Structure formats: structure tokens, C-alpha cells
Amino acid sequence: MSVANTLYKRLAPWAVPVLLIAGWQWAAVAGLIGSRILPPPFDVLKAGVTLAQSGELWIHLKISFWRTAIGFAIGGGLGLLLGLITGMSRRGELLLDTSVQMIRNIPPLALIPLVILWFGIDEGAKLFMVAFGTLFPVYINTYHGIKSVDTGLVEMAKSYGLKGWPLFRDVILPGALPSILVGVRFAIGFAWILLIVAETISASSGIGYLAMNAREFLQTDIVVLAILLYALLGKASDVLARQLERIWLRWHPAYQG
Amino acid sequence: MTQTTLEPGLGVALAIRGLARRFGTQTVLHDLDLDISAGEFVAIVGRSGCGKSTLLRLIAQLDTPSNGSIAADGTPLARSGIDTRLMFQDARLLPWKTVLANVGLGLTGNWQARAREALAEVGLAEHADKWPSQLSGGQRQRVALARALIHQPQLLLLDEPLGALDALTRIEMQQLIERIWQHHRFTVLLVTHDVEEAVALADRVILIEAGRIGLDTPVALSRPRTRSATGFATLEENILNRVLQQPEGRPSTPPAEPAIAPGALRWAL
Numbered sequence: 001m002s003v004a005n006t007l008y009k010r011l012a013p014w015a016v017p018v019l020l021i022a023g024w025q026w027a028a029v030a031g032l033i034g035s036r037i038l039p040p041p042f043d044v045l046k047a048g049v050t051l052a053q054s055g056e057l058w059i060h061l062k063i064s065f066w067r068t069a070i071g072f073a074i075g076g077g078l079g080l081l082l083g084l085i086t087g088m089s090r091r092g093e094l095l096l097d098t099s100v101q102m103i104r105n106i107p108p109l110a111l112i113p114l115v116i117l118w119f120g121i122d123e124g125a126k127l128f129m130v131a132f133g134t135l136f137p138v139y140i141n142t143y144h145g146i147k148s149v150d151t152g153l154v155e156m157a158k159s160y161g162l163k164g165w166p167l168f169r170d171v172i173l174p175g176a177l178p179s180i181l182v183g184v185r186f187a188i189g190f191a192w193i194l195l196i197v198a199e200t201i202s203a204s205s206g207i208g209y210l211a212m213n214a215r216e217f218l219q220t221d222i223v224v225l226a227i228l229l230y231a232l233l234g235k236a237s238d239v240l241a242r243q244l245e246r247i248w249l250r251w252h253p254a255y256q257g
Numbered sequence: 258m259t260q261t262t263l264e265p266g267l268g269v270a271l272a273i274r275g276l277a278r279r280f281g282t283q284t285v286l287h288d289l290d291l292d293i294s295a296g297e298f299v300a301i302v303g304r305s306g307c308g309k310s311t312l313l314r315l316i317a318q319l320d321t322p323s324n325g326s327i328a329a330d331g332t333p334l335a336r337s338g339i340d341t342r343l344m345f346q347d348a349r350l351l352p353w354k355t356v357l358a359n360v361g362l363g364l365t366g367n368w369q370a371r372a373r374e375a376l377a378e379v380g381l382a383e384h385a386d387k388w389p390s391q392l393s394g395g396q397r398q399r400v401a402l403a404r405a406l407i408h409q410p411q412l413l414l415l416d417e418p419l420g421a422l423d424a425l426t427r428i429e430m431q432q433l434i435e436r437i438w439q440h441h442r443f444t445v446l447l448v449t450h451d452v453e454e455a456v457a458l459a460d461r462v463i464l465i466e467a468g469r470i471g472l473d474t475p476v477a478l479s480r481p482r483t484r485s486a487t488g489f490a491t492l493e494e495n496i497l498n499r500v501l502q503q504p505e506g507r508p509s510t511p512p513a514e515p516a517i518a519p520g521a522l523r524w525a526l
Contacts, residue, residue: 156349160363174353
């Protein structure tokens with residue numbers, strides 16, 4: 001019973017994607033959708049296998065992954081740092097928060113012309129876009145997390161002699177962590193979106209480039225493959241972020257049992 | 258291990274002279290004098306807003322007096338270096354630390370063994386590796402008590418620590434606090450609004466009315482006390498009547514100087 005139950009819980013979330021793909025395959029084979037519009041999933045798979053065998057797929061995957069990872073590390077790191085400063089110091093909040101909030105309200109896509117002027121189609125352009133988009137979700141959630149740490153706990157910890165680094169490490173950071181991780185998950189999702197935009201506009205490698213290049217040669221199967229890869233990569237990074245929550249928030253009632 | 262946690266320690270004597278605390282135009286404590294001897298268990302009762310919690314916060318040095326002084330064993334409190342521990346109405350455990358790590362908060366070196374010992378003393382040895390969220394309200398308060406005990410306090414301040422517990426757990430906790438106090442002999446100040454609890458635990462019950470001491474009565478009942486003991490109910494009733502005869506927030510004798518509008522105090526805390 002419980003084995004069947006676990007199996008059900010494992011498989012149920014994949015039922016809808018599998019059904020969709022099956023329906024798609026059927027519609028393509030039955031001729032309801034032209035292969036120029038949407039090639040059958042089997043053709044997409046074949047294109048994927050061919051690209052994987054030639055090694056081309058891995059090169060593009062790797063470069064897209066690194067762009068996201070480095071861009072996120074820069075943007076998320078800066079967001080965390082700024083959030084910690086404004087969250088913990090009144091002076092920092094006074095000096096920085098207004099500026100950060102103003103920059104936050106610039107849509108990242110509005111920066112594209114400027115970014116191309118600055119960086120051309122260099123790596124810098126992609127990294128800048130990803131970093132810019134991930135900074136603010138992490139910043140806001142870090143700031144909010146620190147502001148919402150229970151003041152009763154801080155008072156208690158101070159009465160037990162904690163101050164400075166131990167107070168931060170044992171009370172303030174763990175108290176803010178649930179909120180920070182929400183920001184991280186949000187930022188990771190956003191990082192992929194911005195990378196796609198950056199890669200489709202100007203790039204000579206990466207999954208976005210793969211898709212744009214395939215479009216030129218009317219290779220719809222590869223275009224669809226690139227789109228599916230983004231979906232899988234997004235899901236994979238979300239799983240990773242959830243794993244972090246499971247490890248760091250294991251004390252939280254929501255993550256027990 | 259050079260020392261064990263659970264060595265009986267000696268309490269500290271407090272001498273409070275002319276203590277006053279004003280918040281803006283409101284005077285919460287008026288010129289208060291109070292002597293507490295070493296190892297004494299004193300309960301402070303009074304209506305909401307009478308200033309009893311303010312008194313406790315002043316003694317805990319979480320707040321500074323507007324006037325007057327507090328001395329511990331003859332030296333001013335700030336320079337006395339005595340170890341004071343405060344227990345709040347909520348346990349204030351860090352949810353991201355295990356029960357054991359909560360007890361060892363702020364300790365360095367090899368504290369684990371001592372923390373286990375302190376947990377055993379409050380009867381929670383087998384819960385050491387749980388998260389606070391897995392404990393009941395009463396158990397959490399016992400962890401908070403263990404956390405205070407591990408520092409071998411000379412003065413334990415209890416700010417309605419049992420206020421949020423159910424009746425049965427309260428009685429259990431009262432017995433536990435009494436037993437631990439009898440073992441360690443530190444000085445205890447218990448702020449409570451429950452007169453029965455005060456009579457059950459304290460050597461002396463002090464009633465604070467509108468920032469002054471309204472009643473200071475010894476409890477001459479032998480321990481362990483039962484609610485049915487002769488004199489228990491009478492004493493409880495006397496104190497309760499005294500609390501009730503006071504209109505809320507109004508001093509029994511007119512203040513020497515017109516300090517504040519009596520109506521304002523009602524909302525002081």
C-alpha cells in the first residue's frame with residue numbers, strides 16, 4: 001500500500017507532461033499539425049540525439065549553464081550583500097535602499113540596447129543581464145528576511161551574551177534564511193529567462209544561439225528541442241534550490257516528516 | 258570537567274532604593290524601596306500595568322531607571338557582575354537549533370555534557386536532539402529553564418513564565434521550579450498575575466499598585482505546599498481582596514505629589 005502510494009506520488013506529477021507529449025505525437029502523425037509548425041516529439045528527440053552524438057549539444061548546454069551560474073553568483077551575491085547591509089544597518093538603509101529600489105524598477109529588457117552598446121555580443125552582455133535580473137529578488141527577500149527576524153529572539157540572545165558575528169550567525173542569518181531562499185528560487189527562475197533573451201539577441205554559442213541558428217535554416221525540430229531544454233534546465237535548478245531548503249530549513253515544521 | 262553545572266550556588270541579595278521609572282510624562286514606578294535577601298523566593302503580583310514587569314526589566318538591566326539604584330550584595334548592579342537570567346512568557350528558543358544547542362547557547366568549549374545534565378534536571382534528557390517545534394509549550398519552557406540553569410545564575414527572574422500554559426502543566430512546572438530552587442538556592446523573583454501561584458511558591462508576596470508597594474506579606478507555610486493546607490486559602494483570599502479593592506491603576510493612598518492622571522496609568526502596559 002505504502003509502496004504503491006510512494007510510486008503514485010513520484011509518478012503523478014509527470015502524468016500531464018507525458019499525456020501532452022503523447023497527444024502531440026498522435027496529432028503530428030495523424031497530420032493535424034504540419035511538421036513545419038510543430039514537428040512530432042519523436043523528430044525532436046532524434047534531433048537531440050544527433051546533436052548529442054556530434055557533441056554540439058553539450059557545448060551549448062555547458063556554456064548556457066556557466067553563464068547562468070556565474071551571472072547568478074554575481075547578481076545573487078551582490079543582492080545578498082546589499083540586503084544584509086540595508087537590513088542590519090539603519091545608515092545603510094538610509095543611504096542605499098532608495099537607490100536600489102529605483103534601479104529595481106528598470107525592466108532588465110529595457111537595458112538591452114545599452115548592454116549591446118557596452119559589451120557588444122561578448123560574454124559580458126549575458127553575464128550582466130543575468131546578474132542584473134537576479135540581484136533584486138535576492139536583495140528584497142534578504143532585506144525583508146532580516147527585518148522580520150523575531151526581536152524577542154534577538155533580545156534573548158543578547159541577554160545570553162551574543163553579539164557581533166555569533167549573533168549574526170546563530171540568530172539573524174538563520175532567521176532570515178527562509179525568506180532569502182524564496183528570493184534565491186525566484187532569482188534562479190528569472191536567470192534562465194534573461195539568459196534566453198540575451199542569447200537569442202546576440203550570441204555565437206549557447207542554447208539560445210542554437211535555436212536562433214536553427215530558425216535560419218527552418219529546422220523547427222531543433223528550435224523545439226531548445227525550448228524543451230530550457231524547461232528541463234529551469235526545473236532542474238528549481239529542484240536544486242528546493243534541496244537547499246530541505247537541508248538548511250530542516251528545523252522548519254514545513255520541511256519535517 | 259573541572260566543575261559541574263549543578264553545584265548548589267548561593268543567591269544574591271538585592272537592595273533597591275528610591276527606584277523610579279518614567280516613560281515621558283507617565284511614571285510607572287514611584288520611589289520604590291525593596292530588600293530581597295540572598296536565596297529568597299519573592300513573588301510580585303499586581304494588575305496589568307502596575308509596573309511589575311518594568312521592575313523586573315530594570316533588575317534584568319534591559320532598561321535603565323530614571324532615578325534610584327539597585328545594588329546586588331552591596332555593589333551597584335551594573336558593576337556587580339552577577340549572573341542574572343531572565344525567563345519570558347514565551348520560551349524564546351531558536352527554532353533552527355536543536356534542544357541541546359539551545360541550552361548551550363552562548364557557551365564555548367565543551368558544553369555538551371553540561372547541557373545534557375541541565376536537560377536531565379528538567380526531565381528532558383531524551384529530547385536533546387529534537388527541534389523546538391517538535392516540543393509542547395510546557396516542554397519548551399522547561400528547555401528555557403535548563404538554558405538559564407546551565408549558567409548557574411545567582412538571580413533568576415521569571416516574567417510570567419507559566420502564563421501561557423494549561424492548568425496541569427502549570428502545576429507541574431511550579432513544582433519543578435520549586436524543586437530546582439531548593440536545590441540551587443539562587444534568588445528568585447517571579448512576576449505573576451496568579452495569586453495562587455504566588456502563594457504556592459514564594460517566601461514572600463509583594464503587591465505592586467500603581468508603581469508602589471501596596472502589600473509585602475511573608476508566606477509562612479511549610480513546603481511542599483498543597484492548596485488545601487491550613488492558611489493557604491485565607492492568605493490567597495486576603496491578597497486577592499487587596500488586589501481587587503483597588504480600582505484599576507489607582508493608588509491606595511494619594512501620591513505625595515500629583516504625579517500623573519490616574520486614568521492614564523490604566524493603559525500603561
